[in-house]
Amino acid sequence: MNYKRGKVFILLFIFCMVSFFTNDFELINIEKTAIIVAIGIDKAEEGVEISAQIAIPQATNQSTTNEDAILSAKAKTIYGALENISLQTGWYPKLTFCNVIIINKEVINQDFMPIINYFLTTNRIQSSAVLSVCEQKAKEVLSSSTPLDYISSFALQKILLRNIDRTSSVLITNIQDFYSNMLSHSRFGYMPYIKSIQTDDKPKENSGSNSQSSNYENEQKEIVPLSSQSANSGGGQGQGGNTQNEQSTLYDASETLLFSNNKLACAFTSSQTNCYNLLTKPIKECFLSVEYEAEGKKKNTLVSIIENFYKVKLKIENGIPILKVELKIICEKEEETPSSYQEEDKWSILSNDALKALESKLNEDIATLIELSKSSNCDFFMVKEKLYRFEPNHYYKLEKNILQLLDYQIKVECKNHH
Numbered sequence: 001m002n003y004k005r006g007k008v009f010i011l012l013f014i015f016c017m018v019s020f021f022t023n024d025f026e027l028i029n030i031e032k033t034a035i036i037v038a039i040g041i042d043k044a045e046e047g048v049e050i051s052a053q054i055a056i057p058q059a060t061n062q063s064t065t066n067e068d069a070i071l072s073a074k075a076k077t078i079y080g081a082l083e084n085i086s087l088q089t090g091w092y093p094k095l096t097f098c099n100v101i102i103i104n105k106e107v108i109n110q111d112f113m114p115i116i117n118y119f120l121t122t123n124r125i126q127s128s129a130v131l132s133v134c135e136q137k138a139k140e141v142l143s144s145s146t147p148l149d150y151i152s153s154f155a156l157q158k159i160l161l162r163n164i165d166r167t168s169s170v171l172i173t174n175i176q177d178f179y180s181n182m183l184s185h186s187r188f189g190y191m192p193y194i195k196s197i198q199t200d201d202k203p204k205e206n207s208g209s210n211s212q213s214s215n216y217e218n219e220q221k222e223i224v225p226l227s228s229q230s231a232n233s234g235g236g237q238g239q240g241g242n243t244q245n246e247q248s249t250l251y252d253a254s255e256t257l258l259f260s261n262n263k264l265a266c267a268f269t270s271s272q273t274n275c276y277n278l279l280t281k282p283i284k285e286c287f288l289s290v291e292y293e294a295e296g297k298k299k300n301t302l303v304s305i306i307e308n309f310y311k312v313k314l315k316i317e318n319g320i321p322i323l324k325v326e327l328k329i330i331c332e333k334e335e336e337t338p339s340s341y342q343e344e345d346k347w348s349i350l351s352n353d354a355l356k357a358l359e360s361k362l363n364e365d366i367a368t369l370i371e372l373s374k375s376s377n378c379d380f381f382m383v384k385e386k387l388y389r390f391e392p393n394h395y396y397k398l399e400k401n402i403l404q405l406l407d408y409q410i411k412v413e414c415k416n417h418h
Contacts, residue, residue, distance in 0.1 A: 037100075038100040053152070146249050171273050258378050292356075308327065312325050323408040
């Protein structure tokens with residue numbers, strides 16, 4: 001009896017091994033899979049135009065870089081455009097590795113929430129993908145050549161994602177966080193605003209690479225070489241002459257666009273973005289410039305923020321909503337002009353005049369942000385959400401005009417690190 005049971009187990013083991021090594025379990029062949037690393041969304045007459053940046057792994061002994069291609073299609077919906085890319089190319093669009101979604105500003109000027117809703121509910125893309133807005137066409141951003149990386153979206157990710165836990169220069173959001181804020185009682189959201197900066201800097205040429213961008217349209221399929229990224233396989237000085245004349249692109253994402261009730265409401269400058277980050281999350285690396293007058297001279301000091309402590313609370317006093325903002329920062333002097341000789345151990349110490357000037361500057365910046373929230377009716381300090389959570393008895397009385405009635409108290413304290 002045991003012999004028969006052992007024989008059955010052996011036969012089952014052989015069957016499983018044969019099935020495992022001979023069947024791909026209906027997985028899509030890697031040669032038929034388009035690994036999408038970024039998506040661009042532009043406005044089109046018939047709906048939207050989706051541009052997908054495809055990473056093409058072709059590293060060899062002669063070339064250690066990967067190339068990319070841009071695939072584009074138009075349709076009435078996001079899914080339809082992605083499906084058109086698949087139908088026209090024969091590649092299955094794999095969105096698991098898509099970390100950046102770039103939306104053209106023309107798209108967000110209309111009702112763009114169905115787009116965000118699709119990305120949130122679909123299983124094809126991860127909800128941690130970063131959302132951003134660009135001033136030019138998203139296809140142009142993805143097709144641009146940059147000295148920072150061979151793939152433009154990778155260079156953009158370095159600018160956006162490096163700021164998550166360290167610097168305050170960029171205010172980023174992903175699909176899940178954006179939608180969550182929009183569904184809150186404050187109904188607000190934000191995205192970094194990407195601007196392209198033309199530069200004469202060039203990426204390092206690689207003689208073994210042959211990068212090209214492919215544009216696939218609904219009615220016609222064509223392959224358009226990216227002259228700014230292409231290089232001939234010979235690698236001689238007389239080849240790839242167009243590449244030498246093309247300008248490269250850098251990206252600036254320090255400004256922020258803010259939305260209220262599914263519409264564009266206002267924008268942050270780079271300094272306002274820094275200030276808002278200081279009030280909403282711990283900062284490990286931040287630099288602020290402050291001007292002040294001391295000893296009859298105007299001085300300009302670059303201050304390094306070592307640590308920040310913040311409180312943004314809402315109180316109802318005599319029926320009036322008051323936003324109480326407290327900010328304490330620990331800082332040190334990074335650089336000062338005109339500089340004066342000091343002992344080495346005292347060089348990083350900020351003078352009392354510099355600390356007072358920094359406190360005054362931050363106080364003014366915070367007041368400007370609150371006034372911007374009131375004038376644009378964009379509740380980016382989540383006043384309504386705080387009212388609903390902590391003062392529920394006053395919520396239904398004040399929710400409609402709370403920003404107009406809002407008063408505020410600001411307290412800023414700056415101290416030296418040592």
